[in-house]
Amino acid sequence: MAWCSLRSIQVPTIDVGVLRARCPLAAAGGVVAGSSFWRSSSRKGSPFASLSLSTSTGMKEAVATEKAPAALGPYSQGIKANNLLFVSGVLGLIPETGKFVSDSVEDQTEQVLKNMGEILKAGGADYSSVVKTTIMLADLKDFKKVNEIYAKYFPSPAPARSTYQVAALPLDAKIEIECIAALKA
Helix, strand or coil, rough: CCCEECCCCCCCCCHHHHHHCCCHHHHHHHCCEEEEEEECCCCCCCCCCEEEECCCHEEEECCCCCCCCCCCCCCCCCEEECCCCEEEECEEEECCCCCCCCHHHHHHHHHHHHHHHHHHHHCCCCHHHHEEEEEECHHHHHHHHHHHHHHHHHCCCCCHHHEEEEECHHHHHEEEEEEEEEEEC
16 A cells, blocks of 8 residues: 555655654545645555645735835745745845845844834734744854844744855845744644
8 A cells, every 4th residue: 555645746755654653644644734645555565655735826825015125026025825924035125215224234134124024914923933034144244243133033942044145135235034934723
């Protein structure tokens, strides 16, 4: 007996015995966070499981607010999908003018986080629901300055995070931050 998916993506083979021990719902077939598992006896040999994620446009909703800078290209400020809110990279621009708050990384960081807060709010989330952030810095020497400001916005436990120095950012920004937040079901 094998596990198959109606819509499948390429994922490594999963030992169903381990899956049954850790997730009894999957052993009976079911839907978990927009993903589905189902049984098939069409394959002989070792059991396997396949994970399916819905890509239906009904499962994806754009989030937009005038209280944060408009997207600079063909992308959304945020997207809600499968009880998650994905916030695109945010810059330290003043929403009303589209200009940077200042040239300092401290001021830009503060403005980035204010803008992000408005997008989170428009999507039904807040800083406490953020589970992952990615920070892109023009200069990694600004890491400590950014951390001091960042810590004021995210309550404990702080979200998982990655920080990178990049070759360049849009409009020569000093910092850009993107995030993923969990939405209440």
